Amino acid sequence: MFRSVEIALASLYVTTTGILIAGIYYVHDVLGVQQWGIIAFVSLIITLVAGSILARIAITPLREHFDHLERFSKETLHELNLPINTITANVQMLRKTHTDDKSLKRLERIEVAAEMLKERYNELDYLIKKQSEREKIEHFNLREVLEERLIFLASLYPSVVWEVTLESCDVNCDRIGLAKVIDNLIENGVKYSPKSPIITITLRDNIVSICDQGMGMDEITLMHIYDRYYQNDSTMAGYGIGLNLVKRYCDRYGIALHISSRLHEGTCVKLEFKKKGS
Template sequence: MRKLYCLISLLALIAILCTGAYCQSPRTANHQPALAASNDAQRTADAREGQRILMWAGWIIGAFFVACTLYLAVERRRVVASKDAELAGKSQELLIIQEQVNQTNEELMAINANLESIVEERTLKLSKVNCELDMFLYRSSHDLRRPVTTLMGLVEVSKLGFDENTAKYLFSKINDTAVHMDTMLEKFFMINTINHESTEIGEVNFEEILDSVQHSSLVHNYAEQVQFDVVVEPGIRIVADPQLITFILKNLIDNAIVFRCKDGKRQPVIRIEVRPVGNAVGISVHDNGIGIAEANLSEIFTLFYRGSEASKGNGLGLYVVRKAIEKLNGNITVSSRLNEFTCFHITLPPSANVQIQTEAAARPVLITA
C-alpha cells in the first residue's frame, strides 16, 4: 500500500510539472505590430486556462490523496481487525490450553493424593500385619511351650510311681493337655489357610457344615448338655468357600460352649439362624451364656485376646472368625448382656467370593439337635 501511495504522489507531481511547463512554453514570435495586442490577449487566455488546469489538477490530486488516505485507513483498520481476531483466537486457544493444563494438574494432584492415601493405608495395614505377626510368633511360641512343659512335668511325676487312681488322674491331665494343644494347632492351621490359601468357591450346605461342627471334639463332649436350634430360611442358595463358613461357625459355637451358663439354673441353648438380609445373607449365632462385659466388646476379635477368667482357650477363636469374614468381604457385629446372652450377627454381601440366590419359600425350617 505504501508503494501505491508513493506511485500516485509521483504521478500527481509529474502532472503538475507538465502543466506548468505547458503554461510557460513560448509562443511563435510575431513582429508585426498589428498582431501584438492579439498575442497579449492570447497569453492572458492561456494563463487563465493554465490556472484552470492547475486548479482542476489540484482538486483531482487532492481527491486522489483523500481517496488513497481513506483507502489506506480502511485497509489498515481491516488488517488491525484481522490481527485482533487472530490474537483473540490465539488467546482463546491459550485459555483452553491453560484450562486443560489446570485440569491435568488437578487430576495429577488428585492421583498423587490418592496414591499417598493408598500408600499410607497399605503402610498402616503392613504395620498392623507386622505387629500381629510379631505378637503371633511371640505368643504362639509360649502357648506351644506351655502344654509341652505340662507333659514333661506329668512324665516326671509318673516316674515317682503311682497307684491306679493317680494313673487315671495323670492320664486325664495328659489327655486335656493334648486336646488343648490339638485345638491350638487347629487354630493355627485355620489362620494359615485364611492368610495364604486362595478362596475355593462352592455351594454352602449349612446342614452338612453344622453336622460336621457338632461332631467336633469340643461340641461332641457337651452335646447332651447344650440344646442346638438351627433355623435356615428355605430358598437360600449361597456359593462361597465352605471351609471359611465352617471356620466361622465352628469357632462361634465353640465360643458359646466355653462361655455357657454352668450354674445349672438354665439349660445352655445355642441358636443359629440363616436368613436373607436384602440382597445379602445374614448368619446369627445366639447363646444364653454368661455374656460379655461392654468394656470388652471392642477387643474380643483381637489376636490372643482373652476377656474373661472363664476362658481357658488361647484367644484365637474370634480372631479366626474376623479374618474369615474379612476374606469373604463381610462384616460382623456383636451384642451382649452380662449373665443373659451373647449374639454374633454376620452379614455376607454379594461379592467375588460370595454369590447369593434366594427363592420365594414358605416358612423357615427349624432343626433342633
C-alpha cells in the same frame, strides 16, 4: 536366621548409599556432566538396580526359612493323618467284638477324641493353605455346613440344648474356613454359658445367628473382642485369637459381622452374607 537378615539389610543400606555417592562423583567429576537433572536421573537408575539386586540377596535367608517351615508343616500333617486313620479304623473293628455298654462308651470317647484330632488336622491344613493364598472358593449351601458342624459339636457337648432353625442359603466362599468360623462362635457360646447351656442357631434371609444365654459382655469388653490374645475371662481355655480370626475371615469374604451382648444375659453373633445380585 533373623540376625543374618538384619546384617544383610544393614549391608544393603551401606552398599546402596556407597554406590549412589560413587555414581554421583563419577558422573559429575569424571564425566564432567554439570546438569544436575541428568545426574539425579542416572543416580536413581543406579540405585534402583543395585537396590533390587541387594534386596534379593537380603531376603534370601528369610525366604529359605519360610520354605523350610512350610515343608516341615506339610510333613508333620502327613505324619498326623496316618495315626488318626489307624485309630478310627481300629475303633470300627473293636465295635464288632465289644457290645457291652462300658466298652461301647469307651470306644465312643476314643472316636470323639480321634474326630477332634482330625478337626485340628484340617484346621492346620487350612491355615497352611491360607498362608500360601491357596484357599478354595466353593459354591455350596450354608445350611449343609451348619448341619454338618452341629452333628460334630453335639457329640462333643451332649449337655447343650440346641434350638435350631435353618433355611436354605447358597454362598460362595472358602468352605473349610467358614466351618472354622462357625465352630469358633458356637464353642464360645458353650464355653461362656452355664453347665446346661441353651444355644440358639438360626439361618434366615442370608443371616446366620448364633446366640447363647451365658455370662455376656459389658461395653468395655465389646470394644476389645477383636484384639488378638484378648480374653474376657483368663480362667477359660483358649488363647483369645478366635474372634480376631473370625473378623479377618468375614472381612476377606465381605460377610457383615454383628455382635450384641448384655452382661449376665448372653451374646448373639450374626453373620450377614451378601444376597445374589448385591
